[in-house]
Amino acid sequence: MGTLTGLFAPERVAVVGATDREGSVGRAILENLRSFDGDVVAVNPSRDEVLGEPCYDDLQGVPDPVDLAVVVVPAKYAIDVVRDAGEAGVTNVVVITAGFGETGGEGANREQELKAVAEEYDLNLVGPNCLGVMNTGVDMNATFGPEMALPGNISFMSQSGAFITAVLDWANDQNIGFKDVVSLGNKAVLDETDFVRSWGDDPDTDVVLGYLESIQDGREFIEAARDTTDDTPVVVVKSGRTDAGAKAASSHTGAIAGSEAAYEAGLEQAGVLRAESVQELFDSARALSGQPLPETDEVAVITNAGGPGVMATDAIGDSSLSLASFTEDTLDRLKAEMPDEANIYNPVDAIGDADIERFETAIDIVLDDPNVAAAVVVSAPTAVLDYGDLAEVVVDRQADHGKPLLTCLMGGERTGAAAETLREAGIPNYFDPARAVDSIDALARYRRIRDTDYEAATEFDVDREAAREVLEQAKVRDDNRLGVEAMELLDAYGIPTPEGAVVDSPAEAVQTAADIDGPVVMKIVSPDILHKSDIGGVKVGVETDDVYDAFEDLITRARNYQPDANILGVQVQEMVDLDEGTETIVGVNRDPQFGPLVLFGLGGIFVEVLEDTTLRVAPVSEPEAREMIDDIQAAPLLRGARGRTPADVDSVVETIQRLSQLVTDFPQILELDINPLVAGPDGVQAVDIRLTVDTEDL
């Protein structure tokens, strides 16, 4: 797939299904395209002329090269039209037509066919079932919506066409402009990943916004977003976050909803700023498109009103920001310039009789402070202060100092003109101090994302062949569940396991035990017996002399309990000192969108009762694995809380990475749990394993 320039900034657009029938989509698009800087060509085999312009039978018949075809024909003709586009050398196609995957059944088949044709001709295809695309650079409104976007530096993609019409109506009123707008529709070919990547390369897009209900390929999206966020922030509402919402989204789009936990991990790893509501989406967008980034997280508040100053301070406490501590020099200057009753510490209260000069002085002194990276000006209306003046001062001071400066000039109508002045300078004005602070927070969070160097996952030296052999046991046995008999899988990937083996005779058991220092643990090994302890299938602290009898006893118990159980033998394993270590769990499962997800948590109640776990999309890099430890609330227990000997956290981090490599190397592993992975002061030991394998794929 090439660049998307031809899609958003074509020279010639053809509307296939053009018509002058009142109220039709074809006519709406033609009318919307009237202001387009380039040429518009009508295509419709049943007309000679549309709205006074010549109409062609098909794309191959259009004499001049067409860069973009907008398709509004009935669904049954759409495939032929797209093929015609391919034959005519049109590389960009927007299929407005509905009646594809979203209707299920026949529509889904039609969508598969559409996809195949698009692939055959290597088309950049948007849709089907979408509102269209816009680009304000060439004044192109190739949608059937009622509004054209104002020009700006935000590019916006939405999986809901209706949301685009709602947003544009509102944004035009708020003077928020856009560069490109795309309605993603069913995402048969081009999806969020393509647009995130394309806008990352677009110098005219400063902020990427998305309303998404699903992500087609999670891992690819992560890679694309990481590249883009190097210099362009990406803010996304991913809806269907809640169970109810996910069900609604899936019935709306027909897409399979992935798990919210996977989206949460994946979007975080992608460096996407996730907004929870429409308001948060656009508040972030406004700040990111209009303000510079703060160099640190230290924020100052300057106000003429104590109460609202406290509210702003609370909002800072709620955010990832902190309240800046002023330098002595700043305090001296404020003391000299402010009245005695003023508060010169952050939040600065210039008090109720502050006029424009005092406000300006305070803003200047505060923004001069090297400890202050950003500030918010909070003002209540007073008789001695004109909001228009204050807005001009804020705009000037912001430009002068080059630090982000947000405002809450509180009030109603009296804020109107001031808000307009501020808006023109890229400064949104809010009544609620929390919204201004949250806007700075979005800037700071993006600065941290921009500064992140994503490390590649470490490639450990492993024995893939040995691992494959273990997995193939499942095929041989015709059982896709493996247990401790697969411990060698971990050995092959360098994950420490206690000494031991699965044996199938008492003599072998004795021999194995003899090689192990001290008493051993013995467990029956059978995929059919899940709760081994309950049937007496586990013996702890068996001395070498007792191993022979213990073997026979275990086998007997298993046979008595379940005569038809497939018994693979008995595991004889070194005793692991559970008192010295902390039980953890490292696991993997697969998400339809994001692929393998690695889970970490402390064992037992921490996972089962407190649900204190964390997830990452694999492959997991070293810093990501380390973050996983920090994520869990019970992490201090690993680090030596309450007088415990600290566990070797590095070994846990390495185990997470090695497991991530294993499941990345073998997509056949559907689920895997190491439980417990005992983390002690001298390293980790994987005591038990359980996994499910896709045997078809081996």
Added chain:
Amino acid sequence: MGTLTGLFAPERVAVVGATDREGSVGRAILENLRSFDGDVVAVNPSRDEVLGEPCYDDLQGVPDPVDLAVVVVPAKYAIDVVRDAGEAGVTNVVVITAGFGETGGEGANREQELKAVAEEYDLNLVGPNCLGVMNTGVDMNATFGPEMALPGNISFMSQSGAFITAVLDWANDQNIGFKDVVSLGNKAVLDETDFVRSWGDDPDTDVVLGYLESIQDGREFIEAARDTTDDTPVVVVKSGRTDAGAKAASSHTGAIAGSEAAYEAGLEQAGVLRAESVQELFDSARALSGQPLPETDEVAVITNAGGPGVMATDAIGDSSLSLASFTEDTLDRLKAEMPDEANIYNPVDAIGDADIERFETAIDIVLDDPNVAAAVVVSAPTAVLDYGDLAEVVVDRQADHGKPLLTCLMGGERTGAAAETLREAGIPNYFDPARAVDSIDALARYRRIRDTDYEAATEFDVDREAAREVLEQAKVRDDNRLGVEAMELLDAYGIPTPEGAVVDSPAEAVQTAADIDGPVVMKIVSPDILHKSDIGGVKVGVETDDVYDAFEDLITRARNYQPDANILGVQVQEMVDLDEGTETIVGVNRDPQFGPLVLFGLGGIFVEVLEDTTLRVAPVSEPEAREMIDDIQAAPLLRGARGRTPADVDSVVETIQRLSQLVTDFPQILELDINPLVAGPDGVQAVDIRLTVDTEDL
């Protein structure tokens, strides 16, 4: 103190410090009072006439009775003026003048004096250091602010005067009206509790709103709010929530900030809806003042746009509401009336070509459903739908069905007239579906509060005298810390303790041990030795035969470790089976505003590492104590998670209540911890205790 009618609806108001000097506060108030329905009298000894009206020297000289005196004289004259008011029989006084507690030092003394005078004459005094009061019923604006409130059914108190001016400017623009408005100032006499109580009795106040930075008397506030919320919701922003905010609030008002944890518990127990931001405060107020309460938490969404419908559904998932399940009848009706492509399940998607008739039909069918208690109409702009029509339909349908109906008619300018129609009918319109859903959530939360019957705390039959004797040990010993030697305190209040005693000779130790079944635990008892285990000051599992020697060994170790330690003896105690039970902690400390706070959590890592604890303001009733168990994340461990024998939760609940009674009966107990309180299947045992006593007060 009498009723506050004279304060908010006086017949005659005197302005003491009246002046016609331009820009003065005295003049501003006189001008603001021009529209007042009653009489206004000017008082100022240095003038004969103000703004053409006669001016009196003092309040006693005013011929007709004055109901309310507004005081704007310099601080040094304020006390005399208030005394004059008292002498003149003026019972309501608003002190605008600043220079009291908020300045510390001399000002704080002046405030004490003011308070004393107010008490002497039993005055309803507002302030000092405030903006004034308003009442729209009699068109009284007794403030020096620039705006008068519009009439309405919301009464509003604010600890920040500037916030009132900001809110009114904005609210007038938004057409939000008020009944009473009061600027609380320093709250020397009247505080939030008085206003909450007074507005609870006021038939014209439908919603009470507050911006508070502190609460003077937490327990009284809880009682007043519980009474008021029987029929009037109370919504409060308590700022200074975060550490930074609390510091800022305390420097702003000079008030001591209580702990956020206490406010959180106290406001919850009071039945107050706590808003975290200004936006949330007024969104809740609008819904509560304009809409009926939903009978259940089941909400429906009706939309013409899939995406925004999903957003609304996510917001429902985030709230305390749930997505209603329609009856079969509703589904049949929707199926018959909606097009095939529509989604007839909740959220109902009437799809993009829905005209006003289809919307009206859908709203009607959905609101007819007995499973639906409230609904939100979410609409994107389309060519076939006029928002004005939709607003009228919504207003009609809401009135007809009597269920709360909120709207998100999304868009910009095109929503203007529709939003106005909706607003007049008490229906706020938001762009963001989350705000509409959160508004319904506020209604539902208030319904639950209104329906709460607050039980009084149980009065257990206890031995107060015995408890007092134990506490008096601290006085005798001249040490305000008590340890296990105070276990009888718990016995006196019926909290089970293991058998045992503190003894001071080996022979007594043997005698005590002989009366106990099985081996015993022995511990050195000394207020000076905190970490007993570290010095070998604890012996577990001592057989009766070994008790004598153990006693001597413990004493020797203690003496060696700390020769000057005050050793009170040795505790000989029954062994408590820690494996059978779960260690919990029940504790108490005192908050300056809320008094005794009772804490509960599971012991060890759950408290120290996971901070999984919960608090209530004492006295704690039975249902509140039970809720405390549910509050903690680790509660399933008590209830028998992971194959454990369930603990006797009723005994834990009773212990919390008994402890609450103890600390309520004895305000001298400053801090107390029972750690651990072991909760087993057959009840609880308080194994250890530590407390701090105010010996002055005994």
